[in-house]
Amino acid sequence: MEDFVRNLGCLGFTVRLKRLSDAMIHDGRKLYKELDLDIEPNWYLVFRLLKKHETLTVMEIADKIKMAHPSVIAIVNKMFKAGYITSETSKNDNRKREISLTDKAHKMLPEFEKVWEAGEKGVIRAIENTNTMEMISFLEKVFFEKGFKERTLEELKT
Amino acid sequence: MEDFVRNLGCLGFTVRLKRLSDAMIHDGRKLYKELDLDIEPNWYLVFRLLKKHETLTVMEIADKIKMAHPSVIAIVNKMFKAGYITSETSKNDNRKREISLTDKAHKMLPEFEKVWEAGEKGVIRAIENTNTMEMISFLEKVFFEKGFKERTLEELKT
DNA sequence: TATATTTATGTAGTCAACTACATATTATGG
DNA sequence: CCATAATATGTAGTTGACTACATAAATATA
Incomplete structure (x- = not known):
């Protein structure tokens, strides 16, 4: 089944962002469960x-x-x-x-850090040679200084 | 106040994605309200x-x-x-x-389309001369074919 | 100093996604 | 042809973010 959202152009932008982040967060939760970390x-x-x-x-x-x-x-x-x-x-x-x-937190931290570092390495490996992090910084800058609503209203005026 | 998450490197990746998409969806809701569209x-x-x-x-x-x-x-x-x-x-x-x-939907569609098109134009203008859409396609491809969990587990094994 | 404002925390309710389960209907296969 | 499996829809409950409001304490101001 082809993905209708991907064919929407920039209109599908927000949905795709949400889909991506939801999927990753969900996966993160499963990761902790699988490693039996509380x-x-x-x-x-x-x-x-x-x-x-x-x-x-x-x-x-x-x-x-x-x-x-x-x-x-x-x-x-x-x-x-x-x-x-x-x-x-x-x-x-x-x-x-x-x-x-x-104390419990400090005791567990080394174990947690191992997982977080592995997570970070996994992401780094996945996006190496891309400008993904710069792109996110760019998007944050652009949309926090002038939001989607304001941008749309401006376009409607013209 | 500096943004701690932005200094986390790739570890903050998922949080930042979610923050971005939540903010945009929230802004979309406000847009419709402000334009009094149901x-x-x-x-x-x-x-x-x-x-x-x-x-x-x-x-x-x-x-x-x-x-x-x-x-x-x-x-x-x-x-x-x-x-x-x-x-x-x-x-x-x-x-x-x-x-x-x-029929109501068909009657209203032209008005809605105007807003959606303006929204799309706003996004296009915001991200013009960037490879944002390609990057999202890339991230979808990469993380849907092998998720964050699996990637992290692989890194843990090495 | 007494009142008004700001700040810190907490609670309630909204929202949109998800999974897991329930039910009804259709398709399959022994 | 009946029992089992698959499919379509629906419901309930979880999640994590948010805003709006409530309350208590500290600060500012008249």
Whole structure:
């Protein structure tokens, strides 16, 4: 069956992007399951951030990984349940929740890092000799500074 | 605030893809709202398919746009509620639901097409002189034929 | 200093994709 | 020709992102 979306030209652009990223995230989840690792996709973002910065608040994490704060809360709560992070309210500011890795997290990190590094190598090998990462940077720049909606409205005016 | 994900190299690849496609789809939804059009992102796939093929079943649509059939059912049901499609069970095969556009859909299509064309032009203008579409084709080819999971497992073995 | 604003976190509800399962119908094959 | 397999559709539940709203605490301002 031929792929109708691929024949849509640039109109299929967003659908194809979504299909690709959904497929990869789904595959990531299966990877952890298959390796019997008690982690989920995206946790590596928080693991690596906290490895680098010791303690961070919810908003600091959200800003750094450019996600909305409820998304961060969801990740962080699951990581807490899994025993990888602790949190306590800041002494200076009772609103803030200071989040850091547990001993269990530090103990497991080397094993996790092996998988993340393998994942990275796999991607590198898949896209070597292409400008894929530059293209993503370009797309981020272009569409975050002026979104799809605004661009379309401009075209409609002309 | 610098973007931690962008400094992750290829490891941030999937997150960045998802961020991008989510942002664009979200923007698409806002576009229709702002133009006061009673349609949603992705409906254009079904509109265009049915414009070309007259009538199709759920599975035919799913195969053509490479989505799981429950996703198609969700889109089709909403389009039905909005009055853009009709469906009746096939005479040859009582399992099949033959879906086609209503008069309302045909009446509105020219207006919708204007917006879709503007959207396409906007994207074309944004990515002109880049090989973005070729890159997406490449990524689809590479990751659908051997997924992220499999690639990572291979790297782990070495 | 008292009020208003901003900030940090949390909750609820939306959205679109998915898988897994359920049901009905058709096709197949012993 | 009946039992089994395959196919078409539909439902339920999961996922991970989002916005909008709620609440509490800190900061700014009049």
